[in-house]
Amino acid sequence: MPMTLKVYEVSRDGTIRTIRPEAEVKPLEKPEASHQFPACQCPECPETAR
Template identity: 70%
Template structure:
């Protein structure tokens, strides 16, 4: 199964600009561990709950 992806941005006035044209992509059957978001390192999240 293939999917399509198109990257665009929208400014505060609602105007869109295409960053990358539509392209066909094949999704991974099993995502790699490196594609996961890392743990948040902001001071609020690093401080232990009281």
């Protein structure tokens, strides 16, 4: 079953600004069973610079 996702921000005065328009996304059939964040892929991190 597809889902829709829209990213927006709301200012203090109630103004809504769309960051990413609504898009259809397909959920994973079987998500990974982990409580950890994935390893950082940024070139500045010492873990990936090795």
